[in-house]
Amino acid sequence: MCGIVGYVGARNVPSVLLGSLWRLEYRGYDSSGIAVISNSELIVRKVPGKLSELEELIKRKPVSGELGIGHTRWATHGVPQENNTHPLLDCNEEVALVVNGIIENYLTLKDELEAKGHIFRSLTDSEVIVHLIEQNISKGLTEAVRLTVKKLTGNFAFAAIRIGENKEIVCARHDAPLICCYNAEEAAVASDTSGVVSIFDEVIDIPNDSIVILGRGTCSILNFQGRETKTTPRKVMIEVKDIDKGHFPTFMLKEIYEQPKVLHNIVKERTSDSQIQLGAELSLSEAELKKISRILIQACGTSWHAGLIGKYIIEKFARIHTEVDISSEFRYRDAVLDNDTLVMAISQSGETADTIAGLREAKVKFLKVLSVVNVLQSSIHRESDGIIEIMAGPEIGVASTKAYTAEIVNLYFLALYLGRLRGFVSKTQLKEHFAALMEMPDQVEQILRLDNDIKDIAKEFCNSRDFLFLGRGLNYATALEGALKLKEISYINATGYAAGEMKHGPIALIDDKMPVVCVNPRSSVYDKMLNNIQEVVARKGIPISIVTKGDQRTRGASKYAISIPACHECISPILSVIPLQLLAHHIAALKGLDVDRPRNLAKSVTVE
Numbered sequence: 001m002c003g004i005v006g007y008v009g010a011r012n013v014p015s016v017l018l019g020s021l022w023r024l025e026y027r028g029y030d031s032s033g034i035a036v037i038s039n040s041e042l043i044v045r046k047v048p049g050k051l052s053e054l055e056e057l058i059k060r061k062p063v064s065g066e067l068g069i070g071h072t073r074w075a076t077h078g079v080p081q082e083n084n085t086h087p088l089l090d091c092n093e094e095v096a097l098v099v100n101g102i103i104e105n106y107l108t109l110k111d112e113l114e115a116k117g118h119i120f121r122s123l124t125d126s127e128v129i130v131h132l133i134e135q136n137i138s139k140g141l142t143e144a145v146r147l148t149v150k151k152l153t154g155n156f157a158f159a160a161i162r163i164g165e166n167k168e169i170v171c172a173r174h175d176a177p178l179i180c181c182y183n184a185e186e187a188a189v190a191s192d193t194s195g196v197v198s199i200f201d202e203v204i205d206i207p208n209d210s211i212v213i214l215g216r217g218t219c220s221i222l223n224f225q226g227r228e229t230k231t232t233p234r235k236v237m238i239e240v241k242d243i244d245k246g247h248f249p250t251f252m253l254k255e256i257y258e259q260p261k262v263l264h265n266i267v268k269e270r271t272s273d274s275q276i277q278l279g280a281e282l283s284l285s286e287a288e289l290k291k292i293s294r295i296l297i298q299a300c301g302t303s304w305h306a307g308l309i310g311k312y313i314i315e316k317f318a319r320i321h322t323e324v325d326i327s328s329e330f331r332y333r334d335a336v337l338d339n340d341t342l343v344m345a346i347s348q349s350g351e352t353a354d355t356i357a358g359l360r361e362a363k364v365k366f367l368k369v370l371s372v373v374n375v376l377q378s379s380i381h382r383e384s385d386g387i388i389e390i391m392a393g394p395e396i397g398v399a400s401t402k403a404y405t406a407e408i409v410n411l412y413f414l415a416l417y418l419g420r421l422r423g424f425v426s427k428t429q430l431k432e433h434f435a436a437l438m439e440m441p442d443q444v445e446q447i448l449r450l451d452n453d454i455k456d457i458a459k460e461f462c463n464s465r466d467f468l469f470l471g472r473g474l475n476y477a478t479a480l481e482g483a484l485k486l487k488e489i490s491y492i493n494a495t496g497y498a499a500g501e502m503k504h505g506p507i508a509l510i511d512d513k514m515p516v517v518c519v520n521p522r523s524s525v526y527d528k529m530l531n532n533i534q535e536v537v538a539r540k541g542i543p544i545s546i547v548t549k550g551d552q553r554t555r556g557a558s559k560y561a562i563s564i565p566a567c568h569e570c571i572s573p574i575l576s577v578i579p580l581q582l583l584a585h586h587i588a589a590l591k592g593l594d595v596d597r598p599r600n601l602a603k604s605v606t607v608e
């Protein structure tokens with residue numbers, strides 16, 4: 001995934017572009033660049049590496065102009081080096097282009113263009129776009145873009161500028177996100193709202209398959225046939241402070257600490273008037289939901305882990321057979337789905353390519369899709385029949401934390417809602433669950449107060465080569481999530497495993513250098529899990545256990561024990577993961593790594 005921006009107006013163009021790129025950096029950060037038009041000159045500044053290096057380059061070699069575009073990249077085709085860094089130029093260096101997406105037919109197009117004499121400077125797929133525009137540039141930038149998009153296969157959002165062309169930015173999108181905004185003096189375009197939040201308070205969600213022409217105070221939106229389309233701006237719901245670290249050293253730590261407030265707000269919103277409120281966009285009637293005999297959840301990474309927990313909770317409260325697939329597996333396995341199967345997508349970003357593809361696979365089979373999604377107006381939001389908004393607020397850290405616990409809470413409410421509909425959850429039981437959920441944010445707050453103890457554990461193990469995370473039942477998913485958090489930001493080889501399965505192989509890994517995180521809150525599988533911890537000890541492994549406050553047995557068997565408050569078994573995955581989020585964060589920070597922008601990763605993986 002990459003971030004693209006464009007600005008035309010009276011402000012300082014390079015600083016507006018840089019400010020926007022900083023806010024979009026979480027979308028990709030291995031290289032970045034801007035292109036600015038000043039009078040009749042096209043000036044480009046681009047550099048592989050962190051955005052701070054582009055900022056330094058522009059300080060050393062300042063630029064100014066009336067309009068410009070910018071890009072922050074997560075490499076797909078072509079390693080992060082200057083020639084592969086956007087903006088990309090046509091042969092005559094009069095058109096500059098920035099792209100987010102994948103052009104699937106780029107090799108065919110590149111052959112055709114090279115046969116016509118076009119010279120390619122990069123190894124990217126995106127560069128075919130600027131040469132296609134060049135081919136028709138005599139018809140003007142807008143018409144050249146319109147003729148270009150017809151030739152492209154894949155998903156893309158791009159912005160282009162041309163020397164001498166009416167001081168306009170021309171953009172296009174197909175299946176990749178793009179928003180724009182304008183007022184009487186200026187206009188901007190960005191991959192998402194966070195890129196423009198500091199200047200505009202209203203944005204337009206550009207409809208799919210649209211071309212946008214932005215000028216100083218002008219904005220027109222055409223469909224790919226060239227016909228004007230009308231759109232309605234919406235209020236920007238996020239503020240700069242929402243996407244600012246504040247006093248925290250990293251976005252990830254800020255978002256870990258936001259969880260009590262986020263979870264409190266979700267519970268308050270979902271239990272107003274003592275009824276379960278799943279939101280105005282659930283869009284599936286009680287009759288449709290009652291008909292469901294099977295649920296198939298598909299998601300990736302942390303969202304997949306939330307789906308695993310959702311399975312347990314939905315089957316427990318609503319007695320509906322629920323399967324959970326990794327999206328990249330689901331999309332290709334031609335699953336047996338009959339018409340009373342509800343397919344669900346869980347996605348924080350709403351732009352994960354594999355999860356979108358899984359959603360489309362369900363739609364092709366005429367099945368209803370209910371999605372749990374955080375970013376409104378994202379592709380998954382727009383393509384689902386109904387959504388439950390995660391309501392975690394913008395999550396900038398690549399390692400998902402508050403969105404994860406928020407996903408679990410929303411799935412908990414969905415399970416209760418379905419359970420009530422189907423007569424498996426009584427009013428009394430509902431009250432008990434509400435009480436447990438209302439208490440949960442304060443319990444998260446209590447765990448956050450153990451941060452320094454967790455930091456001490458991190459100091460002891462930050463140089464470990466391997467980690468094993470074990471859990472059972474609901475907390476098998478917690479073990480998987482704890483391992484993912486650690487591996488993706490500390491680069492330590494961390495494996496999450498079902499504790500009962502350890503004896504079938506991973507137990508061979510355990511020695512006196514292996515820290516083993518054992519998730520063992522009070523539960524129906526507590527004793528079994530305690531046996532597994534004993535097996536770890538018998539092999540000289542180092543148990544670091546998550547325990548319910550007052551549990552001396554597990555504490556006694558462990559080198560370290562982190563206590564969580566006593567809670568309902570279905571709440572324990574929310575409480576148990578907090579220490580694991582902090583452990584991962586502190587180990588990565590102690591190793592001097594970039595916690596918010598881990599290598600090779602991006603906040604949303606919009607490529608398959």
Ligand code: AGP
Pocket residue numbers: 300301302303346347348349350351352355398399400401485488602603604605
């Ligand atoms: C989680 O920390 C990772 N960054 C990653 O696994 C992420 O959960 C996955 O890419 C899915 O993202 P989504 O929720 O936006 O679809």
